[in-house]
Structure formats: structure tokens, C-alpha cells
Amino acid sequence: MKQILVIAEIFAGQIRPITWELVTAARKIKNSPGLKQLSPTIQIIVPADNPALLSEKIAKQTGIDVIGLQIPELKNYTSEIYIYCLEQLIKKIDPSHVLAAHTSQGQDFAPGLALGLNAVAISGVNGIRSDENGLIYSRPVFNNTRNQMLRPASNRPVTLTLMPGTFKPDERKDGEPGRVDIRKIPFAPAVCGKEHIQHCRTVKKIFEDQTLEEAKVIIAAGRGIKEKEELKSILKFAQCFPTAAVGASRPLVDMNWLGYQHQIGITGATVAPKLYIACGISGSSQHLAGIKDAEFVVSINKNPQAPIFRHSDVCIIADIIEFIGTFLKKQEI
Amino acid sequence: MKILVCIKQVGSEGEVNRFDAHALEEALDLKDRFETQLSESVTVDVVTVGPVEAARIIKRAFGMGADTGYHIVAEDPEYVSPFVTATRLASAAKKRPYDLILTGIMSTDMMTGQTGPMLAKIMGLPCATAVIKTNLPTNDNLIEVERELENGFRDCLKIRMPAVLTIQAGINTPRYPRLSKMLAAGQKEIKTFKETDIFPEPIEEREIYIGLALPEKTRSGRVLEGSLPDKAEQLLALLKEKDLI
CATH class of the missing domain: 3.40.50.1220 (TPP-binding domain)
Structure with a gap:
């Protein structure tokens, strides 16, 4: 049984709403004609230094099982930590699909993660449909004037980054919350025990007026x-x-x-x-x-x-x- | 310090991808700042993968101030997997011990934004995307950069070199090629490699290209017809009707 994984987008300790759009897209993939008979399951990965509360919230909101990926060193997002820890976790799961947001964060880590997983990588996805040969993904090209249609060339896992605003979040579910499973994967920098990317601070450009x-x-x-x-x-x-x-x-x-x-x-x-x-x-x-x-x-x-x-x-x-x-x-x- | 900039030819007129032009400008600007403040020499090389005609963007890069140009000649079909491009670029990036590899955040034609971070992963280097500011590297081989997030936020990072940075528009204004440099560029040799010489076995494409389509409409898109005054009149009437003017 294959898994469809969603990587929740967490910024400054908060769940970004694009996470719900990713869940909608995951459901669409799960229910597509080619995959339906394989009855894949969806799981949401929540990377954080302390993911318990965020994971529960997401499990409750979606009714989907959540893996709280506990990375003690993850005080702030860096691509290095994400790629290292997600790669270790996801390799063991061997999913059919990995979904991330086409945001500044998703665009930063997803291509590297895809290579680490030896996966197909399609970015900026703004549509998913299927034909007799399986799923087809569309994405904008040529300054947004056209959509390009692609399909995976092999049975490798597929990593997708999804364009915000493409998939409407599903209505809030009142039923059973999903289960939460916390898995700890420490970030161990390979070279000289030092990380390569150090997050110093996050700043915000102040609007002069609103x-x-x-x-x-x-x-x-x-x-x-x-x-x-x-x-x-x-x-x-x-x-x-x-x-x-x-x-x-x-x-x-x-x-x-x-x-x-x-x-x-x-x-x-x-x-x-x-x-x-x-x-x-x-x-x-x-x-x-x-x-x-x-x-x-x-x-x-x-x-x-x-x-x-x-x-x-x-x-x-x-x-x-x-x-x-x-x-x-x-x-x- | 050695910097490599990956550039791509795009569009019907074969211009440099505008984000890559920002990447090249940032490399040249780092060189200027480095040489002025630390009087240490910096080389800026460029590499492109593309058809024979793509050599002209390397000449343009010479005109802007690039030192050496590598051209991996590849005649490609309509779609090339970013993984394939990154693998090809890595073959050039391994030629010299580069401290920094810069490229645009994406190309304006294929818009994947994946080539830079994939190149980093292939080479085992750290990567920051959407870089909107760079500071001079420090003695301990750290470079401080700012990457652009959504809604006016920026992350300030210190990255250990060698590293890959993908450059966002707005970081600088690319300089125009100088005539004197363009003339000198005529003498400069472009180091050309045939794709098939470097990769006797074709690199496996990971995606199959199906075709192009028009993007879906999200609004009705009523087109106002007639002459210019007709159109202006119709808009005015419409806005009055909606009590917006």
C-alpha cells in the first residue's frame, strides 16, 4: 500500500493555510482512477522542534493521520535541516507522492529533497487530472501565458510543489481526528560537526502605510x-x-x-x-x-x-x- | 575567490534569462566589492547549456565582465527535465573549485525554479533560493545573505561556502555590456563541450512532456469591443452602473 505524503507548511510556529490546500490535492490524487484501487493512504508530516500541538491541531482539522517530525535543532526553517531530516523519514516510507507548497519555503527545499529521494520533481503545479495512462500535472510556463502538461516517466516517487490558491481547502471535518505519531530525527550535520546554513533572524519590511x-x-x-x-x-x-x-x-x-x-x-x-x-x-x-x-x-x-x-x-x-x-x-x- | 554563474538563453530573440542577468550582476558586484575592500582577486565564470547560438549570451557576459565562459552544447527537444540540466551544469561546476555558484531564481520560459537547488544537491552543497541581498564573505568562509519570503518577510542566513545561491529580481540593476569589453570578448575563447562527449549515455528524463494548453479562466473575461473611445465609454458606464466612480 502506497502512501501520499503531505508536508505541512509551518512558518514561525504557525500552520500556513496552504497546508489545507495540499490536503485537498492529496485527496484528489488518492481518488484518481489509477490509484483508487490501490487504496493509498494520506499522511501529513509536520516538521517542528516540538511538533505535538501542531500535529494534533492538523489531525483534528483534517481527520488524517499525522507524523510529527520532531527535529530538536529546528528552531527556524533552513533547507539543510529540512532536506536532511525529511529525506531520512521519507526514504523509509517509500511513498508514491510527496506534496509540498510552491512557496518560498517549498521551492527552497523540495527540489533537493526530490533528488535525495531519487524522485520525479514537478514544481508549481496548478492542475491535476488523469487519463488512461495515469495522472497528468499542469504547471505555468512562458511567463504564465501557457500551461505545460507533464507526467512521470517512471514509477519513481513523485514530488510536487503546488501553486497556492489552486486547490480549495476541504470543509472542516467533524469526525474522528487522525492519529498522531511523533518521530524524532535529530539533525546531524555531516561535515566538521557544523551546519552549513545558519538562520540568523527573520525581518519584515514595514509598509509605510496600509x-x-x-x-x-x-x-x-x-x-x-x-x-x-x-x-x-x-x-x-x-x-x-x-x-x-x-x-x-x-x-x-x-x-x-x-x-x-x-x-x-x-x-x-x-x-x-x-x-x-x-x-x-x-x-x-x-x-x-x-x-x-x-x-x-x-x-x-x-x-x-x-x-x-x-x-x-x-x-x-x-x-x-x-x-x-x-x-x-x-x-x- | 571563484564564482560561477549559470545562465540560460530564453525567448524568441535569444536573450539572457532576466533572473540570470541579475545573478551575473550580483557576481560582478561581489567581485567589485571584494577587490575594493579586501584587495583579493575574484574570477567570475559563466556556464550555459544550450544550442550553438547560445554562445552569444556568453559573449554578452564577457562584455559585462565575465572571465571564462563554458558552453555545453545541447540541442534539446521542447522539454528538458531540470534534473538533466542540473546534472549537465554540475559537470562544468566541478571543473574548478568554485566558492560560489549563482543562478537566477528561475527561467522565464520553463519557470521551474529547480535547477539551482538541484545543482546544489548533486554537488552536496548548501543552497539558498530567492536571495535578495548578499554581504561580503567573511574570513571563515561564511557569506551572509537575505532570502525573500512572502508578505515582506526576509530570512537572514549565514551560509558556509562553497554554496549555491539563486538570485531574485530586485537585488540589483544589471549593467550594460561595455563596448571595449565586448571587443575584447571577441578574443576570448569560449570553452565548448559537446553534451554527448561529457555524457556518452543520455541522462534519463524524469518527466514526460505531453504538451501545452491555455491556462484556465477564473473570471468571465468580457472583452470590450469597438474603437478606443467606445471602449472608454463602455468602461465608464460600467463603473457608474456599479457605483464605483
Whole structure:
């Protein structure tokens, strides 16, 4: 009987909600036509220095059995500790699948873990389906404009990192909680008794203001803006609305055209306005994940292939500067 | 100190993957800082795996200031397993005792983000992904870096070299190649290897490529038709109707 393993995402002693999405995906794999008759079981691995409480919480929430992976040295996440200890644990289980989050943490340790397990490694999975030959995984490619479909080439274990927001968490289960099994695997650095990666501290960039998170209307600029000067046009557009905040996609902030407090996406602010207008934003996965709770999304982009159009309520194919100019004239009338 | 930067050619115009350009800039910037502050010489080498034409991104890297270029020539089908790429890169990375191996956080075409951390694992080196800041290495071979997490968080790490770092955009602004260096680059030799010479047996692909599809729609995506003024008018009406303007 094969196991489907889920690696819970723990950050600063807390369970990250993506963990529940991973469980949904694990259930989907378990119930897929090819695997169903093998009746695989799901287990959730919870790595922590003291995993008992977190494990119980997860077992209660999901009704699934949990392995609390106790690593006394794990005060803070490092890829070195994760890969070393998870590899030891998972090798003994010999699972069919290992699921982790496609987050800064999952992307950091999963590829190394996959090689350690001699596994197939598919990252950024945003869809799972099956045909007569088994499971097919899709993942974004070419700046998010296409999905690539892959399947494992052999019977090796498959490690997947799943794109946040792809699989909806299942409803909370009232039934029996899963069992919790605590297993201790100390981290023993191989060379000269010293670890290679030492976590010094975690810092947070402070937002200068919180306007984006609370804004009802957000006008956001992307790379369709070719010069810093053109941002004036975006500001004028924003002034058409009673209270609108100006946002930006990551590249503009990377170029220092706008401050970090304007950045929208997983690495910036996650927003939920009534109206979101994406001005010349193509729509990277990390940006789209940051706006998925917006009520109404309007996108203006001159490229009809821009990925953001597939995630918009209203699409306007036009040059952003020309469009704003025309819109301002119309509004004056 | 010796630094290796792994770069990839992407896109229809065959440009350097933009994250790799940030990785190369960071290597050159470390070299500048190192040589100014510690007056110790630093070499920056680059390596790429790709078709014959990919040699041009090595020339561009010379123009930016790279010292030696390795080109593993491989004509590949549409899909190459990141494991295969990492195995090929490892063959070049083992040529000299590199203290640091840098690459982009991912390529803009395949977007796996796996090549760097897999290369580290093959070579038995520590790895940090999404690096957004580097400090100069200290005498005890530790380099302090910051890696980017979600929602404005960053982890500060001290990593024992040799190590692999994957570089996130926003860490720097890549320099333009200098004409004088580009001209000098013409004289520089690219060390070219045939994939089949290094790996007589093909490396086993771990995934089978099925094809491409359009991403699923998550919203209705109503397209406004007509001339520019028509579109502007329709949007204005729509926003008024929803009481948003």
C-alpha cells in the first residue's frame, strides 16, 4: 500500500493555510482512477522542534493521520535541516507522492529533497487530472501565458510543489481526528560537526502605510508603463475615483519607480478591493495570487495574450497610456 | 575567490534569462566589492547549456565582465527535465573549485525554479533560493545573505561556502555590456563541450512532456469591443452602473 505524503507548511510556529490546500490535492490524487484501487493512504508530516500541538491541531482539522517530525535543532526553517531530516523519514516510507507548497519555503527545499529521494520533481503545479495512462500535472510556463502538461516517466516517487490558491481547502471535518505519531530525527550535520546554513533572524519590511490592504479601489501599474514619467498618467486615472490607491506589479518596484508599499502580489500586499484595475500588467502567478480576492477586476493591456485577461471580469485591449487619455476626456464630458 | 554563474538563453530573440542577468550582476558586484575592500582577486565564470547560438549570451557576459565562459552544447527537444540540466551544469561546476555558484531564481520560459537547488544537491552543497541581498564573505568562509519570503518577510542566513545561491529580481540593476569589453570578448575563447562527449549515455528524463494548453479562466473575461473611445465609454458606464466612480 502506497502512501501520499503531505508536508505541512509551518512558518514561525504557525500552520500556513496552504497546508489545507495540499490536503485537498492529496485527496484528489488518492481518488484518481489509477490509484483508487490501490487504496493509498494520506499522511501529513509536520516538521517542528516540538511538533505535538501542531500535529494534533492538523489531525483534528483534517481527520488524517499525522507524523510529527520532531527535529530538536529546528528552531527556524533552513533547507539543510529540512532536506536532511525529511529525506531520512521519507526514504523509509517509500511513498508514491510527496506534496509540498510552491512557496518560498517549498521551492527552497523540495527540489533537493526530490533528488535525495531519487524522485520525479514537478514544481508549481496548478492542475491535476488523469487519463488512461495515469495522472497528468499542469504547471505555468512562458511567463504564465501557457500551461505545460507533464507526467512521470517512471514509477519513481513523485514530488510536487503546488501553486497556492489552486486547490480549495476541504470543509472542516467533524469526525474522528487522525492519529498522531511523533518521530524524532535529530539533525546531524555531516561535515566538521557544523551546519552549513545558519538562520540568523527573520525581518519584515514595514509598509509605510496600509492603504493598499484597505483600499476600495486600486489602480495598479505594470510593465506596460515604459517610462517613469508615464506614471503620472496612472495617478491622473486614480484621481477619477473618490478614493483610490495606486498599486504596482513587482518589476516597477524592483526598478524603484514606486516604493515597496505599492507592491501587489505574494511578495508584496495581498489585496481585496471592490475594484481592481490592472494597467499594463501581464499577470505573473505571484501577482494574480495577490488579487484573487478582488471583487471586480478590469484589465487594460495591449497584448491580447496577456495572462491577466484570463483572470479578469472586463478586458480592454489597448495601449494603457492612450486608453487613459481617452478615458479622461470622456469623463470630463 | 571563484564564482560561477549559470545562465540560460530564453525567448524568441535569444536573450539572457532576466533572473540570470541579475545573478551575473550580483557576481560582478561581489567581485567589485571584494577587490575594493579586501584587495583579493575574484574570477567570475559563466556556464550555459544550450544550442550553438547560445554562445552569444556568453559573449554578452564577457562584455559585462565575465572571465571564462563554458558552453555545453545541447540541442534539446521542447522539454528538458531540470534534473538533466542540473546534472549537465554540475559537470562544468566541478571543473574548478568554485566558492560560489549563482543562478537566477528561475527561467522565464520553463519557470521551474529547480535547477539551482538541484545543482546544489548533486554537488552536496548548501543552497539558498530567492536571495535578495548578499554581504561580503567573511574570513571563515561564511557569506551572509537575505532570502525573500512572502508578505515582506526576509530570512537572514549565514551560509558556509562553497554554496549555491539563486538570485531574485530586485537585488540589483544589471549593467550594460561595455563596448571595449565586448571587443575584447571577441578574443576570448569560449570553452565548448559537446553534451554527448561529457555524457556518452543520455541522462534519463524524469518527466514526460505531453504538451501545452491555455491556462484556465477564473473570471468571465468580457472583452470590450469597438474603437478606443467606445471602449472608454463602455468602461465608464460600467463603473457608474456599479457605483464605483
